Amino acid sequence: MQRRLGRFWNMQSMRYTIIMPVGLVSKNCTGVLELEKMSAPKRNFQIGPLKRQIVMDPNYADKTWKILEEGIHEIYNCNISGLSFEELYRNAYNMVLHKFGEKLYSGLVTTMTHHLEVISKSIEAAQGGLFLEELNRKWADHNKALQMIRDILMYMDRTFIPSTHKTPVHELGLNLWRDNIIHSAKIQTRLQDTLLDLVLRERTGEVINRGLMRNVIKMLMDLGSSVYQDDFEKHFLEVSADFYRAESQQFIECCDCGEYLKKAERRLNEEMERVSHYLDAKSEAKITSVVEKEMVESHMQRLVHMENSGLINMLVDDKYEDLGRMYSLFRRVPNGLFIIRDVMTSHIRSTGKQLVTDPERLKDPVDFVQRLLDEKDKNDKIINLAFNNDKTFQNALNSSFEYFINLNSRSPEFISLFVDDKLRKGLKGVSEEDVEIVLDKVMMLFRYLQEKDVFEKYYKQHLAKRLLSGKTVSDDAERSLIVKLKTECGYQFTSKLEGMFTDMKTSEDTMQGFYASSFAETGDGPTLAVQVLTTGSWPTQPSATCNLPAEILGVCEKFRGYYLGTHTGRRLSWQTNMGTADLKATFGRGQKHELNVSTHQMCALMLFNNADRLSYKEIEQATEIPASDLKRCLQSMACVKGKNILRKEPMSKDIAEDDAFFVNDKFSSKFYKVKIGTVVAQRESEPENQETRQRVEEDRKPQIEAAIVRIMKSRRVLDHNNIVAEVTKQLQSRFLPSPVLIKKRIESLIEREFLERDKVDRKLYRYLA
């Protein structure tokens, strides 16, 4: 059966049946063994060379080749219907078999080259847009032809070519195409220019024939990656770089930062899409890095610092989308995120610094802290929404906060006042979850503090006031905060605070016991409520002199008797500067009020039960309250609108020795119960602040020394730098000791012979047991 070449040709599913050629030789069969005449039975057979020579048709090769040549020609002319695959295959086979492979091969090369030259001319002749189409069409034709040719010459491909290390047919066809078409002088440049021109047009908004582009690009890829790269990709990248360089320059002149970033992002996406549609996937990384470099990297500084629209403006105005875009674009280039982070950090630091050093802000501690919290929230949100929760940004934010919060030495005090305000009234009616949120935020600020021991001091003071005045919104909230502080700083930090709570509870029980006992008289004496505070747990207050009224003294002594009866070996001292009293008062026009006052105020007021007029001096003598306290307490009763239960002559705010005080018979208030005493925690005055700070400094000395001794005891010998480092590490949860301070304490310890300097190596210290 002879197969016919035609439309149904499909290499893959072809099955070949080779019919042994019969009419190959003109004369006898070749290679057929011929038995010579048989001689005597014992004679051996010998196989010898054929005695008769095979004589080939001398023109055999030429004739055969001619057939094939003609066949190739027809294939190229798309005239395949009259061809017989079988015949052509057979001819090629025979040529190879008869050692005419070389002629076949070289003939192939010549023929194909010739055809390609013709094709080349036709492509060159194409005008304008048709150039690419013609090229594409001819390429398709060539491939088809090549396929067929390869099939016909398969025997040669499998035998002759490998043994002679020649280029296989298919590859040969591609190479010839490449050399004769693509690299032909008249086509090469034109092809490049055409392709690049189309890209340019597409970039400027025109619609181009993507399918055609894809095919042509694929052709280049098929011809080899070096062809794709050298003939197209290299130039593509160069031209693109120029294009984007120019465009970015233009944009940056006329756009603001946000707009520019949008454009850059758009271009980037465009290029990626372009690659996916008609370029080699490997080009994606290369072209995107061109865009990144030209549009982003070259202009990073200018974008970030652009006036009115740059990074800082975006941060201030919470432009999440723009910031997110900047983040994802800058992320792609080296140092991009570094620049963002750097500018953001210095912005936060300077804003923060302004916040904490602004004298106006410092007048209201609660507002001060609230602003800090707001600033943190704002930045957290930005990092969350726009910066992908990037940890390096979180760290930069934390270090900035730590930096500026500690610029103001009163930050610890203010944070404690903020907490005080919340626990006193701010958290009233707030759900448990929300309370936790607020407390956690406070803890976050607390962590930034370097001087945690200062915070502890103030917190203790404020807590004491809250507990003693009974003015805490929620016991649970108080305890929750203590637990958080304990988790953060250890048991040492909170043991005294917990002691304060314990004292309050114990006092309750003590009072019950007192009133149940025989010590308490039922009568119309004053009712006493005592809180017994363990010294050491509570903030130390120097107890001042104060003469209590007789009635009070009486009941106080009864309590003392009861208490010391059950607790021998203890000493009680009345803290008159911390107490309160409720007085029932009747004024001139019969109006009755219940006054809630401090103990000192009560002592002063009780004097007026026995006198109508008293001078300041007289009050001072009678009560023996220290001058500054007494003046303050009288002022709060005589000079404050709405609380003026006393009248002063003269009416001035200052109190002089001879000023006279009277009960203000005209006093009125719409409330029955009037609160006069102020035991609320307040921002310290400057001198008070100095005093507290001094106390803190004094407290630190033994702590540093204890740390030094601890370290030296275990190490025995240690050099200076290491001591400083170890001490700092040990104390860092409380405060940051300066190296100078540590050195001072070391020298003090040397003087007291706890340590000595090593005699030989002066950098070392030795522990003296």
Added chain:
Amino acid sequence: MRRSSTRKTGQSNSAASVNSSATDLFRSASSKATSKELERIDQLFYSYANRSSNLIDPEGIEVLCSDVEVDHTDVRILMLAWKMKAEKQGYFTLEEWRRGLKALRTDTVSKLKKALPELEKEVRRPSNFVDFYSYAFQYCLTEEKQKSIDIESICELLDLVLGSQFQAQVDSFVEYLKTQNDYKVINMDQWMGFFRFCNEISFPDLRNYDPELAWPLILDNFVEWRRAKHS
């Protein structure tokens, strides 16, 4: 020799010295000094000593100084005290006197005077000077539990002891001490620290001074003060 030593022993017994056992020790320990020399040393002692206390007191020292033609504030007297290992400032005991003069191999005033330059050379030898320097501080501690010396005295002492060797450093440090307010006294640690400073730190540029090391704080402050002054 033996006969003469017996004679000497006999003689010393009749000398009726109060601390004869000490004298014996003294005699037995010394191998180089002759008995005549020892006698002369003692005699010299008594010529300056206060009759009632049997010590050479400040007055006596002043006389001694004029005899050897050295001012009583001269450093060589301090060096002599060091050689004697004298304990109390302004006073020499017999034992100390003997110790010092025997070691100097002098028994007359003129020999003592001649010995002073040698003594100075000996003290200034690096191996001895540290000891002398530290001795100088301790010598000035007059009270029993005293550990520091007031600034005024320190300034004088510094000049006396280190003035010739490190004049520039001493002058500058003294100026600092007089102008600062942080320290009213100097202790031994700081005193020794300054000597180290003079030996190790290049002056006046203070190039190799590192406040991060274990220098006494007062020297850190001194360096800072100098740098501020000269910037």
